Amino acid sequence: MRVRVRVRGLVAGAVAAGLGAAGVVGSGGFAGADAGGPEADLAYHGAVSLDRGRIDLRVTPRNHGPSAVDDATVRLTWSAPLAARQQLPDGCARVGARVVVCRTGALAADGVGEQIGLRLRLRGAPSEVTLDLGTVWNGGVVDRNRGNDRQRVLVLDTGDAYYF
Template identity: 60%
Template sequence: MTGVRIGRSERVGRLRAWVLVGGWCGVAALGAGGPAWADAGPQADLAFHGSATMSGDHVEVRLTPRNNGPSTVPDASVLLRWSVPLAERQELPQGCARTDERTVVCGTGALAVGGVGEQIRVAVALRDRPSEVTLEVDTAWNGGVVDPDRANDTMRVLVLDTGDAYSF
């Protein structure tokens, strides 16, 4: 699958930490009935944990999805976005698709409450050979459930060209 070309390349500043984990904090409107998301439907807390390794112009990501409940997730997908463009040709695993020049989305399958999904392993080739890359991991789709705690499924990881695994 060929990615869409973006007219202007993005530059990412040099990060001083080896691994950065950030999250989006949702602001819930509080009223007499509690937070606004409480009545929005089934809830599930998705989490992604894994590692990324960079060697030359290749990055390998291994991640495992988890559903901390309280509801089952019928299907979900995880977004992997790199700070640099990927090479034109990629051999992605089944269940993964390239959505633009820097992004790959992979399905997780159904996730039972308290369940751990199958490990997702994605190896990509980068267009150039940078000394570092920032990987963003996020939920692309959550199967229609509400996730009130996005802090453990949205993160950024700085991966250096050392061959070492950087965990998230």
């Protein structure tokens, strides 16, 4: 299957560092790197709903500090394949049949970033889907608390919002 990717404003650092369709390649600037450098604590909160194969997702990135983050990339992986055509906002790109990555923009120490909003279509209409969220590129900061930037959310096809 050929996946067409249209990139508009995707995190240049993630692309330059080797983020590809298979995931992350390389070592510098990626989440979980324990090398020296400024320390930050990235987290993601939001809501997601599923209604007859249509996904509505809102994610707000947060940096609990103590250092600012110039930019980061969050990976959104679905348990079911996405429909072939998607309309993605600036700063987001599809990198696989089930994966979208989005830039967070700059995050001040102990600050909240701009909300990322996506409306996606799944291939078919599954009765449930899981969403895995996680940082894949963090601009070179050290994040020692990986528990709050990796999440798995079960979303049932009810049209109800599931908060994380």
